[in-house]
Amino acid sequence: MAPGRTAFRARYLFPLASAPIANGVVTIDAGRIFAVGRKPDGCKAIDLGDVALLPGLINPHTHLEFSDCEAPLGAPGMPFPRWVPEVIQWRAGQAAGKPAVPRGLDESAQAGVTTVGEIATPGWSPAAFGKRPPRATVFLEAIGLARDQVDQKLAEAQEHLQRAATQWYWRPGLSPHAPYTVRPELFERLVDLASGAGVPVAFHLAESPEEIELLATGGGRFRDVLSELGVWDPAAIPRGTRPLDYLRRLADRRVRALVIHGNYLDDEEIGVLAKHADRLTVVYCPRTHAYFQHRRHPLPRLLAAGARVAVGTDSRASNPDLNLWEELRFILGAFPELSPEAVLRMGTIDAARSLGEGDAIGSLEVGKRADLTIVPLEDGELRDPYEGLFHAPRALPHLFAGA
Numbered sequence: 001m002a003p004g005r006t007a008f009r010a011r012y013l014f015p016l017a018s019a020p021i022a023n024g025v026v027t028i029d030a031g032r033i034f035a036v037g038r039k040p041d042g043c044k045a046i047d048l049g050d051v052a053l054l055p056g057l058i059n060p061h062t063h064l065e066f067s068d069c070e071a072p073l074g075a076p077g078m079p080f081p082r083w084v085p086e087v088i089q090w091r092a093g094q095a096a097g098k099p100a101v102p103r104g105l106d107e108s109a110q111a112g113v114t115t116v117g118e119i120a121t122p123g124w125s126p127a128a129f130g131k132r133p134p135r136a137t138v139f140l141e142a143i144g145l146a147r148d149q150v151d152q153k154l155a156e157a158q159e160h161l162q163r164a165a166t167q168w169y170w171r172p173g174l175s176p177h178a179p180y181t182v183r184p185e186l187f188e189r190l191v192d193l194a195s196g197a198g199v200p201v202a203f204h205l206a207e208s209p210e211e212i213e214l215l216a217t218g219g220g221r222f223r224d225v226l227s228e229l230g231v232w233d234p235a236a237i238p239r240g241t242r243p244l245d246y247l248r249r250l251a252d253r254r255v256r257a258l259v260i261h262g263n264y265l266d267d268e269e270i271g272v273l274a275k276h277a278d279r280l281t282v283v284y285c286p287r288t289h290a291y292f293q294h295r296r297h298p299l300p301r302l303l304a305a306g307a308r309v310a311v312g313t314d315s316r317a318s319n320p321d322l323n324l325w326e327e328l329r330f331i332l333g334a335f336p337e338l339s340p341e342a343v344l345r346m347g348t349i350d351a352a353r354s355l356g357e358g359d360a361i362g363s364l365e366v367g368k369r370a371d372l373t374i375v376p377l378e379d380g381e382l383r384d385p386y387e388g389l390f391h392a393p394r395a396l397p398h399l400f401a402g403a
C-alpha cells in the first residue's frame with residue numbers, strides 16, 4: 001500500500017468531467033487526485049456511506065468583512081442606491097480588528113466551500129487567509145470617481161500585486177468596484193494592470209435599474225445618493241454610457257473578468273459575454289438578487305447564448321448566510337427549466353474557470369487538487385443520480401482540501 005494514499009467510496013461520485021459514478025471511489029495521494037473510478041488504487045477505501053462526493057464548492061463572490069451581520073442590512077425590496085448608505089454606516093460602526101473575515105471563511109468551510117473570490121478593501125489583513133481552506137482569490141477593491149484619486153488607487157493595486165508574490169494561500173485579483181463608483185479612466189488602468197499581471201478582475205455591473213439610468217442620463221436616484229454622500233462628479237461618466245461599453249473594454253483588454261450580478265444585461269451585452277466566454281464570467285448572486293426584488297435574472301438567456309455563469313453568495317449585508325449550496329437550490333426552485341447538472345457546474349467547474357483555476361480545481365480529475373465535499377443523500381432508490389442530490393439543505397464541511 002502506498003503511504004499517504006487514501007481512498008473514499010461514496011454512493012455517487014459527481015466528477016463533473018464525466019457522468020456520475022455509482023459506488024464510486026476517489027483515491028488521493030499527496031493532496032492530489034490520483035484516481036477516479038470504482039476501485040481504490042493502491043489502498044483500502046474508506047466507505048462514506050449514503051452520500052454524494054463532489055468537487056469542493058467554489059464561491060467566487062464574497063465580501064467577508066460583513067460576515068458579522070446577523071441579518072441583511074436595510075429592508076427587503078428597498079431601492080439598491082438607498083442600501084449603499086446603509087453599508088457605509090454599518091462599516092463606520094465596526095470596531096477595527098473584529099474577526100469578521102475569519103468568521104466568514106469558517107462559515108464558508110462549514111458549508112463545503114473550498115475556494116472563494118473575496119473582495120477586500122485597502123488595509124485588509126492577509127493573516128486571515130491562513131494555511132487552511134478555503135483558499136482565496138483576493139480582489140483588492142478600488143473606489144474613486146474623482147480624477148485626483150486615480151494615482152493613489154493604482155499605487156494601492158500595484159502594492160497588492162507585489163505583496164501577493166510571497167503568499168500561496170491567496171492569489172491576487174483587482175476589483176474596480178462598479179461603474180457608479182469608479183471613474184472610467186481608473187477602470188481602464190486597473191484592467192490594464194490586471195491584464196499585464198495575468199490576474200483576474202471582479203467588477204459589479206448592471207446590478208440595478210438606477211445604475212443603468214445613471215450611466216445613460218447622469219441622473220436619477222443614484223445621482224441623488226452619490227450627491228448626498230459628496231462623491232458625485234457629473235463629469236466622470238459620459239452621458240449615454242451602457243454596461244456594454246464596460247464589457248467591450250474587458251473583452252478588448254483580454255483580461256479574465258468576473259462580471260458580478262448582471263441583473264439588467266440586455267441581449268447585445270449577453271452576446272458579448274457569450275462571444276468571450278473563455279475569459280468573461282457572469283457571477284449571479286441569487287438570494288441577493290431576490291433580496292432587492294430585482295426583475296427576473298437573465299440566467300436562462302445567458303446560458304442559452306453560451307455565456308459562462310458562476311454563482312456567488314455576495315455578503316451577509318444582502319444575504320442571510322454564506323451557504324453556496326442553498327444558492328444552487330434556490331436557482332433550481334426559481335428556474336425549474338434548468339438541469340441540476342447545469343446548476344452544479346455553476347458552483348464548481350465554471351466557478352473554477354471564472355477564477356482562472358479550471359486546470360487545478362472544480363472537478364474530480366486525476367492531477368487536480370483533492371478538494372472534496374460531501375452532500376448527504378436520502379435513502380431509497382434514485383432513478384437518476386441527480387434526483388436526490390439537491391434535497392439536502394447544505395453540503396457538509398469539506399472532507400479534504402488538497403495540496
Ligand SMILES: [Zn+2]
Nearest residue numbers: 063204260314
Ligand atoms: Zn458584491
